[in-house]
Amino acid sequence: MQYLRIARRKAWRIGLLVALAALVAPSAFALSADEIIERMEDNQTHPTSYIEGEMVITDRFGDRVSTFFAHTEGDDRFLVEFTSRDEEGQRVLRRNDDLYLYYPDARETIRLTGSALRDSLLGSDISYEDMTGGRGLAEDYKFELLGEETVDDRRCYKIELTARGTNVAYPKQIYWVDSEDFVLRKSEQYARAGRKLKVTEVLETMEQDGYIFPARIRITDQTRRSSGTEMILHQVDIGVDLPRGVFSLEQLTW
Amino acid sequence: MxxxxxxxxxxxxxxxxxxxxxxxxxxxxxxxxxxxxxxxxxxxxxxxxxWNYESGEVRIRNAEFDRYEYLNPVQYVVPDHRALAERLEQLPQVAALSPRINIPAVSFRGERQISARGIGLDFRMEQEYQEDLDLIVAEGRLPATGTSEAILGNRLARELGAGVGDTVTFLTQTRARTSNAFTVDVVGLAAFPVAALDRTAFLLPIEAAGHYMRMRDAASEVLLKSTDGRTEVLKAAVSALLSEEGPEGMNVASWTEVSGGxxxxxxxxxxxxxxxxxxxxxxxxxxxxxxxxxxxxxxxxxxxxxxxxxxxxxxxxxxxxxxxxxxxxxxxxxxxxxxxxxxxxxxxxxxxxxxxxxxxxxxxxxxxxxxxxxxxxxxxxxxxxxxxxxxxxxxxxxxxxxxxxxxxx
Structure with a gap:
């Protein structure tokens, strides 16, 4: 009888431990919003890369295509050069937080500051400001995991990004990050008053040298009528040797 | 009495x-x-x-430009303006004509953006079109054909902090609806009679404007003046020529129809x-x-x-x-x-x-x-x-x- 009582007590304790373990286990193994964003950034940041692609810009007057190639280093240095006939030789250089434009018909480079950063890149849905972000989101935003949702049949973490200060393009963003490959599948950008400004959707991804990244992205400026921009990457080489001084201002005008 | x-x-x-x-x-x-x-x-x-700066006595423009004028759709143009000018000059009602390329432009001064409006002119034809064109030159001279020279409105030059001998870079939107920037050599300052022009306008050769705007022989508009002041007769003659020989899709308007003034x-x-x-x-x-x-x-x-x-x-x-x-x-x-x-x-x-x-x-x-x-x-x-x-x-x-x-x- 005594033995039976002890056995019952043990069984109850084991049951309690199992129940506790079952409750604790999900939070022990799930990722936090910060960790998800970190893994997403790791996935989309490369030491160096060479990219070739095109932008298909749609507005109420029709479609047009701009082709380009780009060199990148880390997440805050890139040089984009356009190769399509109407923009041939035009370049956009990002060095840290500075953005410079070079046009073959101009004898000086244009450093974009202030409200000029809100202007559109070649009339697309991408603003110059969109090209300056991305360096350590944690510096500028606080993250909150809102839950999980399915985007194009992919299970995604839904994360809200709230700006820490005012020196960012968007006070609030919502990211949908793939729970398997940590690719950003969709994002929405909002104004301070809550108005939706932009939607970015990843239509295709590609894998290269162990990295998975968006290969076709559609960006829609919600403030413009009948507008949309598709960014399509045709070639991505990771870990390439960059041309010497490729991110220098001297090289920009050369 | x-x-x-x-x-x-x-x-x-x-x-x-x-x-x-x-x-x-x-x-x-x-x-x-x-x-x-x-x-x-x-x-x-x-x-x-x-007649000289806005609508001409009669103006030829792409009808689609007029339709979407509020969006400034620079892609809607008057194609092959030189060939068209040759045909228009044959009309007895035409005293003078002026093909023009309008450039919506902005120049950066630190964080400030200064809006401007470039007007590409054929200065040879313009001397005939605006007989008093030289009178606007307050300092320096008019731009020479085949160069990247420009004459700036007095107040625009002041805003830009530029004078004769300086260069100014403008950013614009091209006919391909993409952007381009270009640098002009300031060779003169203009005292435009209209304050709004003095504040925003700069004149440059039409060839340079066409290159910067990627116009490919097209003009934004062609302005015309009649020989005898009979505007409606000129308009009818130009409309008849365009409907017979093209180009299609053009809008011919008299100044009484389109001029705000x-x-x-x-x-x-x-x-x-x-x-x-x-x-x-x-x-x-x-x-x-x-x-x-x-x-x-x-x-x-x-x-x-x-x-x-x-x-x-x-x-x-x-x-x-x-x-x-x-x-x-x-x-x-x-x-x-x-x-x-x-x-x-x-x-x-x-x-x-x-x-x-x-x-x-x-x-x-x-x-x-x-x-x-x-x-x-x-x-x-x-x-x-x-x-x-x-x-x-x-x-x-x-x-x-x-x-x-x-x-x-």
């Missing part, structure tokens, strides 16, 4: 009162003469500016005529007052004249003739004084300077009144008619006075 003689004698019976009446009519006539001269000057100025002029014309009427009414109240005072003072005399057999109609004519003499003197003096003031102003102009600087209209800062002899003569007769009509009612009252009643006063 004839009625006219009695009336003339009566005018001088109370010199001061007659002088007051004459002065009232004269002031009204002078004001109207000046007002009409100024209106005529504004009309000529708006037409000059619209012309609409203003139509409105101003009505407003100024109302003001003129107001001046006449003001002047006529003095005439009415003077005539009534005269009748009141001469009631006994009217009674005597009636008793002696003068009929009512003759009395009306007497006072009417008196008013006519006063009206002639006042109107003539006013019109002549107005003309004497307006004629020198035709040459010196009236500088509205600061008041006009922020006005976004094709009106010059210095306005030159133009004395139109037809309207001046009409002003004289209007003034006279108003003065005569003003005396009619009190004169009829005098004619109705009973001699017995009048003699008792």
């Amino acid at each position: 004839k009625l006219s003689g009695i009336a003339l004698r009566n005018v001088f019976r109370n010199g001061r009162r007659s002088l007051l009446s004459v002065t009232a009519v004269a002031v009204a006539a002078l004001s109207i003469t000046l007002l009409f001269a100024l209106l005529e000057g504004i009309r000529a100025d708006i037409r000059h500016n619209a 012309y609409s203003y002029l139509q409105m101003a014309d009505v407003v100024y005529r109302i003001i003129a009427l107001f001046f006449f009414l003001l002047g006529s109240t003095v005439i009415v007052n003077t005539t009534m005072m005269t009748i009141h003072e001469r009631t006994r005399e009217i009674g005597t004249l009636s008793a002696m057999g003068m009929r009512g109609g003759q009395l009306v004519r007497l006072f009417f003739t008196e008013a006519t003499y006063l009206g002639i003197a006042g109107s003539l003096a006013g019109v002549l004084a107005g003309a004497a003031l307006a004629v020198p102003l035709q040459y010196t102009g009236i500088d509205f300077g600061a008041q006009m600087e922020m006005v976004d209209m094709d009106l010059s800062t210095v306005l030159y009144p133009v004395l139109n002899w037809r309207s001046t003569v009409l002003t004289f007769f209007y003034s006279l008619a108003v003065a005569m009509l003003a005396s009619f009612v009190p004169a009829r009252r005098a004619a109705k006075l009973q001699p017995v009643v009048a003699l008792r006063v």
